[in-house]
Amino acid sequence: MYRNIGQIMILFWQTVLVLPLVWRQRRKVSEQLFEIGNASLLMVCILALFIGGVLALQTGPVLVERGISSVLGGMIGLSMCKELAPVMMAILIAGRIGSAMAAEIGSMRVYEEIDALLTLNIDPVKYLVLPRMVAIALALPTLVMFAIPVGWIGGALVCDFNQKIGVGFDSYFQDLRQVVEVGDVFNGLFKSFVFALAIGIISCHQGLTTRGGPRGIGRSVTKAVVNSIVLILILDYFLTRFLLYVQK
Amino acid sequence: MSEDISHHENVTVEVRDLRKSFGGQEVLKGISFKVNPGEVFVIMGRSGSGKSVLLKHIVGLLRPDSGDILIDGQSIEEPGVRDKYRMAMVFQSSALLTSLSVGENVGLYLAEHQLKPPSEIASIVARTLETVGLKGLENRSPGELSGGMQKRVGIARALVVEPQLILFDEPTSELDPLISVTIAEEILKLKNHTHATSIVVTHDRDLAVAIADRVAMISEGRIIFIGTAEEIERSADPRIQQFIHAALTRPKTH
Numbered sequence: 381m382y383r384n385i386g387q388i389m390i391l392f393w394q395t396v397l398v399l400p401l402v403w404r405q406r407r408k409v410s411e412q413l414f415e416i417g418n419a420s421l422l423m424v425c426i427l428a429l430f431i432g433g434v435l436a437l438q439t440g441p442v443l444v445e446r447g448i449s450s451v452l453g454g455m456i457g458l459s460m461c462k463e464l465a466p467v468m469m470a471i472l473i474a475g476r477i478g479s480a481m482a483a484e485i486g487s488m489r490v491y492e493e494i495d496a497l498l499t500l501n502i503d504p505v506k507y508l509v510l511p512r513m514v515a516i517a518l519a520l521p522t523l524v525m526f527a528i529p530v531g532w533i534g535g536a537l538v539c540d541f542n543q544k545i546g547v548g549f550d551s552y553f554q555d556l557r558q559v560v561e562v563g564d565v566f567n568g569l570f571k572s573f574v575f576a577l578a579i580g581i582i583s584c585h586q587g588l589t590t591r592g593g594p595r596g597i598g599r600s601v602t603k604a605v606v607n608s609i610v611l612i613l614i615l616d617y618f619l620t621r622f623l624l625y626v627q628k
Numbered sequence: 629m630s631e632d633i634s635h636h637e638n639v640t641v642e643v644r645d646l647r648k649s650f651g652g653q654e655v656l657k658g659i660s661f662k663v664n665p666g667e668v669f670v671i672m673g674r675s676g677s678g679k680s681v682l683l684k685h686i687v688g689l690l691r692p693d694s695g696d697i698l699i700d701g702q703s704i705e706e707p708g709v710r711d712k713y714r715m716a717m718v719f720q721s722s723a724l725l726t727s728l729s730v731g732e733n734v735g736l737y738l739a740e741h742q743l744k745p746p747s748e749i750a751s752i753v754a755r756t757l758e759t760v761g762l763k764g765l766e767n768r769s770p771g772e773l774s775g776g777m778q779k780r781v782g783i784a785r786a787l788v789v790e791p792q793l794i795l796f797d798e799p800t801s802e803l804d805p806l807i808s809v810t811i812a813e814e815i816l817k818l819k820n821h822t823h824a825t826s827i828v829v830t831h832d833r834d835l836a837v838a839i840a841d842r843v844a845m846i847s848e849g850r851i852i853f854i855g856t857a858e859e860i861e862r863s864a865d866p867r868i869q870q871f872i873h874a875a876l877t878r879p880k881t882h
Binding site: 404491493 | 684688721725726727737789
């Protein structure tokens with residue numbers, strides 16, 4: 381385990397070192413961006429819509445009972461932008477894109493494509509890892525920017541149409557506007573940026589260290605997704621503490 | 629192209645007492661030999677004898693436990709030496725990048741190192757593909773090609789590097805005899821045109837006889853013979869005789 385952590389940190393540092401060469405890899409970055417955005421945007425919107433809806437459904441009746449239904453907009457607004465959108469979207473992207481990265485790089489490792497790159501003096505970090513890292517670091521916060529307002533709308537729809545809640549659009553968004561600040565949205569975007577780096581580096585590392593044929597590729601994919609999700613949740617706690625400290 | 633890159637057209641390769649173990653099992657047990665500039669040096673041996681591992685050491689994909697590999701007298705372990713020479717390897721599995729087209733695979737070295745403008749790369753790719761008999765297949769995906777064609781794309785990709793040292797790992801495995809002849813012709817053509825030093829790993833006796841300037845026989849991680857193709861045919865060593873004259877015969881039925 382410690383060896384893997386060390387390898388991941390070295391790979392991350394190697395990626396940082398080749399970052400100035402990213403312009404040369406712009407075609408691959410845009411291909412990856414299209415892959416991530418195209419594969420995930422619709423799913424992200426559907427997921428966010430229902431997360432916002434469920435949040436309203438679970439909390440709405442309780443708050444109405446206690447006569448504080450006016451805080452619903454602010455509560456759902458903050459929950460979505462600071463916590464649920466970045467975390468849930470990161471988990472979705474770990475499943476969809478992290479697995480694809482690990483599988484693609486893993487099969488390149490198993491079928492000697494990476495060895496072929498090395499014999500041509502092409503650095504796999506520059507050629508494979510860098511474009512994927514840059515693409516996911518740009519794409520995940522962008523997807524979260526879509527997820528946040530869609531989640532708010534999901535919450536608003538349930539608040540308005542659910543008879544047990546009955547909070548209208550106007551009062552919902554009025555409260556949301558009073559409570560949620562631009563800084564809160566940036567808070568969520570910053571978290572998603574860090575999660576994206578975690579997913580990217582873990583998935584690329586798993587791919588590059590794949591051994592042993594198709595079964596090895598399967599193992600790498602599973603490890604990439606599970607390790608990414610675990611790390612997202614651990615990082616979420618520490619990032620939240622850090623951001624609360626910074627915002628004081 | 630880096631200005632440090634050597635402009636000698638061919639290189640000397642020397643392997644000195646190379647040893648390598650995997651999981652406690654010694655695969656290479658002190659391999660030593662020297663390949664002369666422009667020579668086609670064939671390494672023969674049974675499957676699992678350590679031939680491919682040896683080749684991966686020479687190209688720098690594996691590092692030895694002990695021993696050394698010298699190119700023009702300089703150890704490839706020394707910083708910058710590996711990058712100083714143009715090397716290429718043709719893999720047993722072809723190892724083409726499946727996410728790229730045939731043309732992109734062939735031009736990968738030039739494009740990634742930004743050695744030529746795209747239009748010039750396209751014409752070099754077209755010319756090189758024509759050399760290996762695959763004219764006009766630039767836009768095809770590697771998956772659409774047969775094993776033999778993929779192997780020739782692998783050779784084309786190596787040719788584009790204008791290598792001073794080229795390594796072939798089982799170039800005729802899984803190919804029918806007619807394509808094997810074509811591959812042998814390509815290797816000889818490469819020798820005559822580029823004068824590159826070639827190291828070929830194979831268990832194909834016919835290929836070795838057809839192309840080799842010298843042949844080395846490897847058995848259980850050790851070199852047991854180095855000489856010309858004629859000399860190996862005349863060797864009295866029973867291990868060599870058994871390998872050279874091995875042939876399938878129908879079991880007798882009663």
